[in-house]
Amino acid sequence: MPEFDVVELGPTDHPEPGAEAPDFTRPLVSDEFWEDRTLSELVGETDGTTVLVFTPMTGSFVAKYVWDELADRDWDERADRVVGITASTPYGVKRFLEDNDYPFRFFTDPGNDVAESYGIAHDLDGMTGVSEPRVAFFALDADRTVEGAWVATDWPDFPDYDDLESELGLA
Template identity: 45%
Template structure:
C-alpha cells in the first residue's frame, strides 16, 4: 500500500514576531505528567532560556514525530522546552503521558496563542477549524527571541540539526 496522498499547502499571511523582539506573553494551562496549572510564559523565561514549540493537533503523525525528535535529541536536558497545541487539557495530558514527555505543553483549544504569534492556519482548508503553523522560537532570559523557525508550507519539517545548534 502506498503513502497517503496530500497536497502541499503554502502558509500565507503569517506575521510571527521577529528575532530581537520580546515574545508575546500569555497564560494558559501548562500540562505535564503531573496535571496542569495556569502558568504565564513569562514565568518560565524570567530567569532562563526557553524553546517554545508550536505544533499541529495531537493526533497527527507530524505532532508525534516532532515530540519524538525533541525527546531523542535530548533538548529537554539542555534547555527548558514547552509546547503550544490546540487540544484541551485532558487530551493534552494523555498525549504527554503517551510520549513520556518531561516537558510541558500549553493547552490552547481556542488557538488564541497562535493568533498572538501570527501563526494561524485553517486545517485542510476547513473554514473555522484552525491550528498553529509549526514553529519554534528560542527565547532568552527576559523573553527576547534570539532564534526562530516558522514553516512556510505543509508538511515542512523543522530544521532539527540547525535547532540543535541553538540550544547546545
C-alpha cells in the first residue's frame, strides 16, 4: 500500500444546485476518436441528466479508482449520460480508455482551465504552475442547471457512492 498524506484542499467556489454550470469547448475523447465539443451541445442531446465527473490526470490512482467504481456500478446504464473531464491530454485519455475498456467519454483540459472556471482546481504540491481538478461530480440538466454536486475537500477524497447516487438521482 503506497503511503501518502491526506491533504486538506481548502474552500471551493463551485457551482451549487440551481446555478448554471459554466460552458466550455474542449476535445471530447471516446475509445474511437476525439473532436471539439461544447458542454452545452452535449447536455442538450438528452432530456435527462448529464453527470460531469472531474478527476485528476488519468495516470493517477485517484482517477483509476473513481472510474473503476463508476464502471462497476454500471453508471453508463443507470444515468442518461456520464462524461469525464481531466487535465490529461487526448492521447493520455485514449490510452486510459484502451487500457481499461471504460464505456465513458472524457473531455480533456490539459491547462485545467475548466476546473478553474468551476472553482475546483488545486495546485499540485511541489510543482509550480501545475494544477489539476479535485474529484467532483455535477448533475446537469439539458440547460446546464446544476441539479446536484459533490466536491472533494481533501486529497485523496472519495464520495460515499450510495449517498452520491441518491443525491444525483441514480439510486
